[in-house]
Amino acid sequence: MSMVAEKESTASNDAAGTPILSVRDLVVEFPRPNNTPFRAVNGVSFELRQGETLGIVGESGSGKTMIALSILGIVPLPGRIIEGSITLLGKRIDNLSLAELQKVRGNDVGIVFQDPMTGLNPVRNVGSQLKESVRRHQHVSAAEATEIAFHALDDVGIPAARDRLKAYPHELSGGLRQRVMIALALINHPDLIVADEPTTALDSTIQAQILDLLRARLDKSTIIMITHDLGVAAEICDRISVMYAGRMVETGSIADVLSGPRHPYTEGLLAAVPKFDVRRPTLVPIPGQPPTADDAITGCSFAPRCTHAQSKCNERPELELIDGRPVSCWFPRPGAAG
């Protein structure tokens, strides 16, 4: 659209060159009174190249949202990034001031928050929030901003988009609110889109439409897609990383991971996906519970629940390349070959 001011290219991002985003050894801690701090993210590294979509899947509470918030520099207090670096478009962003971060947000990075209330202001209507974001990052008139806001809502399939500009977040259904957040994240054409469970409240037809919309942005943007829906990951991601207890335990091309999981946690997760087959009296969860902050596990965090664990698993497995992809397991599953 002509009204969208073309952004000057912020960095050279020829495919082989610098990655769009590089996260190195990220550690996010929450202090606990009279106790050792809790590591929500415990040494996570990954890289993203222009036009790529990385899926982050895994255990509820394993630190996926904290990775997203770290990139935006908004880890909630008393949480803190205590180690690691985050480099966006060739520039370190983990040590920026608040004002500098404001510019990064929206302009370079657009985020779809998992919590609609972090992303949306409950006492202002949807239109004014979209317009404010447009005018903060693009040099347009108020009338032009209104048009851009309208089109942004229309693009995410919101019916009667013009009327909805005047709606307040509480007047919207869960899925409409989620689409408003997607519109807000995309409105300034960011280089990096971080989408944290962006389609949980959407029916499959609208979800398909949103995935198409994201895909259409891939010539200019790069996407991190956090999701519990492995079907969604299969549709849009090039690579996925599987998280367990603050760590990425397995990364690979989406096809490799789905058809031949190497980490036993990934294998268990795939087995628990509900399927369209005969109705079963029970579904199959992974036995046992994820570790808590007080379980001082020195070895593999998944070992207490793992049917393949041996004494070796009392030592922490590092990420090692298995068939060219990083997996942290002493006894990896056979994968597709088996």
Added chain:
Amino acid sequence: MNDTTPSSNGYLLEAVDLKVTFRAPGGRKLHAVDTISIGVRPGETVGLVGESGSGKSTVALTLMRAHEPEGGTIVFDGQDITHFNERRLKPIRPRLQMVFQDPYSSLDPRMTVRRIVAEPLKAHRFGTRVQINKRVDDLLEQVGLPPDAAERLPAQFSGGQRQRIAIARSLALEPKALIADEPVSALDVSIQAQIINLLRNLQDRLNIAFLVIAHDLALIHQISDRIVVMYLGEAVEEGTADDVVGRPQHPYTVALLSATPVPVVGGDAERIVLTGDPPSPINRPNGCRFHPRCPVARDRCRTDKPPLVEIEPGRKVACFYSGEMPPPRDLWAHEKEESASTGD
């Protein structure tokens, strides 16, 4: 012992001809729910699916009497509760509970998890302080939260953890009817399975009438006895879970099923893409509400509104040309392959 009185058709919780409207900007009417009837029997699970914005949460909230219906009646346990005031609703609340769609705004941010889960127990005099604390700890354990969770605030939890806090609270008083709005959408599939199994065990033990709203059709099919499909405030298809998923009759249901992503790369080849604008509940299309996007719509569909008719006992469809849409791609195909290849 049976302390509930289902209505003549066996429903414990029922809405008859429910109609809910909101005021849209500009003073116009937004038709969120337009004459829907839905009922759940003790021990039964009814799945409510449909378009985002089609009125599912509004149905749920109106059943809970959080919205005033413009028309229709709500019957719980043999009593017409449509116009009950808060005082008369109070004795009903412990037996009728809900898990809200948004686990962020439905939990009081200033209260510890212990207080949140204990609140219904205290309000309905569950027992001594010690008994209440014990019950809270048990509930938190059942939904897979760590032992120290009770003393923390909602903001200190991940999305899926908050959803489980809400589930624990809804189960505290062992309700007779439970409405759950997207109860597991923020959970990884393993914890999802664990929570669903927990709800099922409880349902078996207490004969709970369970109304569940979800977008995941494979999951809904797994857990529901019957499924109701909504589009723009109305029910367009209804039947047993196997029928609705295996032999969908309404073109919208077919589209919904065909767009369901499967965790296989390249598994989305035959998706039916709906064209046309999604409909507005403020300005609804004439005739069949689905006709502007329907691949098999004819002239008649633009002018006449198809009623929801019973085509077989318990099987209802609102479409003049039901069954004409080719069935969605074989959703079960990849699983057959899978089980064939893992079978050896």
